[in-house]
Amino acid sequence: MKKPLSRFEFGLLFTLAGAVLLACWGPVLMQPAHYHGFADQRGWFALPFAMDVLTNLPFAIGGIWGLLVLRRLPSTFTGSAQRILATLFFAGLVLTALCSGFYHWQPDDAGLTVDRLGMVVAFAGLLGLAAADRVSARSGWGTAGAVLLLGSLSVLVWASSGNLLPWVVLQGGGMLLIMALALRKPVGGAWGIAWGLVIIFYALAKALEFGDHAVFAWTQGWVSGHSLKHVMAALAAWPVIAVMHNDAKGAPCHVQPLRHGLSSL
Numbered sequence: 580m581k582k583p584l585s586r587f588e589f590g591l592l593f594t595l596a597g598a599v600l601l602a603c604w605g606p607v608l609m610q611p612a613h614y615h616g617f618a619d620q621r622g623w624f625a626l627p628f629a630m631d632v633l634t635n636l637p638f639a640i641g642g643i644w645g646l647l648v649l650r651r652l653p654s655t656f657t658g659s660a661q662r663i664l665a666t667l668f669f670a671g672l673v674l675t676a677l678c679s680g681f682y683h684w685q686p687d688d689a690g691l692t693v694d695r696l697g698m699v700v701a702f703a704g705l706l707g708l709a710a711a712d713r714v715s716a717r718s719g720w721g722t723a724g725a726v727l728l729l730g731s732l733s734v735l736v737w738a739s740s741g742n743l744l745p746w747v748v749l750q751g752g753g754m755l756l757i758m759a760l761a762l763r764k765p766v767g768g769a770w771g772i773a774w775g776l777v778i779i780f781y782a783l784a785k786a787l788e789f790g791d792h793a794v795f796a797w798t799q800g801w802v803s804g805h806s807l808k809h810v811m812a813a814l815a816a817w818p819v820i821a822v823m824h825n826d827a828k829g830a831p832c833h834v835q836p837l838r839h840g841l842s843s844l
Contacts, residue, residue, distance in 0.1 A: 582717075585714075585715065587714045587715075587718070587763075588714060588715060588717065588718050591710060591714060591718050591721070591722065591756075592721075594752075594756060595722075595725055598748050598749075598752045599729065601744075601748050601752075602729075602733065602744060602745035602748040602749075603745075605744050605748070606744065607742045607744060608742065608743045608744040608747060609741055609742070609743060610737070610741065610743045614691075615686035615687060615688075615691075617631055617683075617686065617791060617803065617805050618791045618792040618794075618795035618796075618803040618804065618805065619631060619795055619800075619802070619803035619805070619806060626684075627684060627685065628683050628684065628685075628686065630802065630803065630806040631683040631803070631805055631806055631809070632680050632683045632684055634806040634807075634809040634810055635675070635676045635677075635679045635680040635683070635809055636676065637676075637809065637810050637813035637814070638672045638673070638675045638676035638679070638809065638812075638813045639672070639673050639676035639677075640813070641669070641672050641813045641814075641816035641817070641820065642669040642670065642671070642672030642673035642674075642675075642676065642816070643669075643673060644816075644820060645665065645668070645669035645672070645816060645819065645820050645823070646666065646669045646670065646673075648820055648823045648824050649662065649665060649666060649669070649823060652823060660711050660716035660719050660720060661708060661711055661712070661716075661719070661769075661770055664704050664707040664708040664711055664719055664720075664723055665704065665708055665819060665823070666704070667700065667703060667704030667707065667723060668701055668703075668704025668705050668707075668708055668816075668819065669704070669816070670700065670704070671697070671698070671699075671700030671701030671702070671703065671704050671705075672701050672813070672816055674697040674700050674701070675694075675697045675698050675700075675701050677697065678693045678694045678695075678696065678697030678698070679694045679697065679698075679809070681693055681694070682694035688738070692734060692735075692737075692738045695734045695737075695746065696731060696734050699726065699727065699730035699731055699734065699749075700727070702726050702730055702749065702750075702753055703722075703723045703724075703726040703727040703730065704723060705753075705757075705777070705815075705819075706722050706723065706726050706753050706756060706757065707719045707720065707722045707723025707724075707726070708723075708770075708772070708819070709722075709756070709757050709760045709761075709772075709774060710722040710723075710760065711769070712760070712765055712766070712769045712770055712771065712772055712774070713760040713761070713763040713764075713765060713766060713769070713774075714760070714763075714766065715766060716768075726749070726753070729745075729749065730749050732745070733745030733746045733748070733749050734746060754778065754781055754782075757774055757777060757778060758774075758778055760774060761774035761775050761778065770819075770822045770823070771822065772818050772819055772822050773818040773821075773822075774818070776815075776817070776818045777815045777818050777819075780811055780812065780814045780815040780817075781812065781815050783811045784808045784809075784811040784812035784815070785808075787804040787805070787807045787808040787811055788804060788805055788808040789804070790804040791803050791804035791805040791808075792804070794807060
């Protein structure tokens with residue numbers, strides 16, 4: 580007989596239902612007409628928009644590094660849920676590097692659709708890992724599956740109708756969910772990832788994205804906010820890699836002081 584849902588698992592279902600209702604019946608939100616007009620227009624030899632393309636490399640580095648560390652983890656290191664969800668997350672980072680690089684090669688709506696579909700995979704792995712870390716493995720599976728399905732639908736809704744709200748709900752709601760989960764202690768058998776650090780890196784990435792032109796002007800054309808956004812967002816993988824790296828070397832889970840979410844910051 581299956582174990583009944585806990586109140587925290589019910590809470591996740593309620594949150595998901597609320598996000599779906601908001602995405603479906605909230606106000607239509609259109610993408611700015613100048614969205615593709617990034618600050619750094621410089622090319623490098625035959626590579627157009629070189630910095631915005633090349634700064635996607637940290638996503639690939641983080642994803643490949645994470646996948647390699649995963650292979651070195653001992654078989655006794657937690658359950659299969661975290662391993663598979665982490666694999667999804669790191670594979671999503673590699674996919675994000677490819678899709679975002681493709682988009683920034685020649686920014687347009689078609690390329691942005693590909694870019695966002697790549698990000699959905701990384702979001703699914705990350706949010707699923709957070710749910711498994713702080714609620715249960717079952718909730719991790721459910722969260723990852725829901726994000727893969729609903730995230731892909733949100734991108735397709737925008738591509739067909741121009742309504743950006745479902746995508747905004749996915750991104751913003753996902754980070755709010757991680758913030759809420761970071762306030763809980765890790766469950767038994769969890770990796771105990773420092774989700775507070777993930778939130779900080781993501782928040783800085785969004786700030787740099789919004790300040791694309793301002794950062795480019797402030798650095799006198801040396802680097803744009805959007806280019807730095809790629810690097811900062813890729814750093815959000817570090818708290819996950821750090822947990823695995825320490826345990827791959829045999830460090831016990833309970834000695835890592837930075838693994839207790841916002842309370843450790």
